[in-house]
Amino acid sequence: MSTRIAFLKGHGTENDFVIVPDPENALDLSPAAVAALCDRRAGIGGDGVLHVVRSAAHPEAREMAAEAEWFMDYRNGDGSVAEMCGNGVRVFARYLQHAGHVAEGDLTIATRAGVRTVHIAKDGDVTVGMGRARLPEGDVTVTVGERSWPARNVNMGNPHAVAFVADLAHAGDLYSAPPVSPATAYPDGVNVEFVVDRGPRHVAMRVHERGSGETRSCGTGACAVAVATARRDGTDPAVTGTPATYTVDVPGGRLVITERPDGEIEMTGPAVIVAEGEIDAEWLAHAVG
Numbered sequence: 001m002s003t004r005i006a007f008l009k010g011h012g013t014e015n016d017f018v019i020v021p022d023p024e025n026a027l028d029l030s031p032a033a034v035a036a037l038c039d040r041r042a043g044i045g046g047d048g049v050l051h052v053v054r055s056a057a058h059p060e061a062r063e064m065a066a067e068a069e070w071f072m073d074y075r076n077g078d079g080s081v082a083e084m085c086g087n088g089v090r091v092f093a094r095y096l097q098h099a100g101h102v103a104e105g106d107l108t109i110a111t112r113a114g115v116r117t118v119h120i121a122k123d124g125d126v127t128v129g130m131g132r133a134r135l136p137e138g139d140v141t142v143t144v145g146e147r148s149w150p151a152r153n154v155n156m157g158n159p160h161a162v163a164f165v166a167d168l169a170h171a172g173d174l175y176s177a178p179p180v181s182p183a184t185a186y187p188d189g190v191n192v193e194f195v196v197d198r199g200p201r202h203v204a205m206r207v208h209e210r211g212s213g214e215t216r217s218c219g220t221g222a223c224a225v226a227v228a229t230a231r232r233d234g235t236d237p238a239v240t241g242t243p244a245t246y247t248v249d250v251p252g253g254r255l256v257i258t259e260r261p262d263g264e265i266e267m268t269g270p271a272v273i274v275a276e277g278e279i280d281a282e283w284l285a286h287a288v289g
């Protein structure tokens with residue numbers, strides 16, 4: 001009988017992930033293996049993989065082990081590595097609770113963007129402290145077909161270009177990454193958000209994610225959108241001394257983002273485990289080639 005690898009499937013506002021618990025970092029999760037797992041026809045299917053490793057067992061997280069027992073080794077669906085995944089960290093927390101590693105309440109999770117604090121509420125929602133946004137100077141432009149928009153460069157640990165559009169349909173089919181210029185603004189690639197207004201402090205967005213394509217939600221993207229919208233509206237909690245809360249609708253649901261006067265951003269939304277099972281290690285080895 002061939003070896004089996006445990007997995008779970010989960011999502012946060014339909015940003016979906018294959019969760020691979022591997023506490024001692026024993027698996028060789030190559031980019032090809034991640035891409036095979038995320039393949040929606042030949043694999044399990046997902047926007048990315050949440051590789052669940054003890055911080056002490058991962059070279060990229062060892063230094064955070066005193067602050068956070070678990071490291072979210074996040075990978076995009078094409079196998080590439082990303083610094084941070086906002087929906088992923090909420091689903092990661094839900095997995096830790098589901099597996100009995102943590103109870104509801106507060107916990108910390110190590111990520112490539114640093115240690116994040118998470119609160120698992122009784123009502124089921126999960127809130128994550130996303131850190132501060134960085135707003136690099138310089139104009140950027142997003143193009144789809146004949147249309148171009150000025151965009152805001154926002155870094156949430158990972159890079160984003162936020163464009164305000166008249167109609168989300170103008171983003172087109174998003175089968176390929178929308179060009180963003182100048183390319184020098186994003187040497188490691190970029191996630192692109194298209195945003196329309198829905199009401200006071202309420203917007204809707206679509207996203208093309210680096211390494212995953214169009215997804216039904218992006219947590220770091222929603223935070224980037226909330227900050228870009230606030231600045232466009234002349235709102236800066238650091239100046240007013242008052243927190244600003246934005247509702248961001250994504251195709252897969254709704255996220256609520258609060259920026260505090262100290263710049264810290266909190267994001268709240270659902271996080272769900274939908275299935276668990278076993279991967280046939282022989283299939284995976286064959287799929288990787």
Ligand SMILES: N[C@@H](CCC[C@H](N)C(=O)O)C(=O)O
Nearest residue numbers: 082085086087158218219220
């Ligand atoms: N879906 C994620 C972001 C995942 C990483 C992103 N594709 C990147 O490469 O930066 C989220 O919820 O934040």
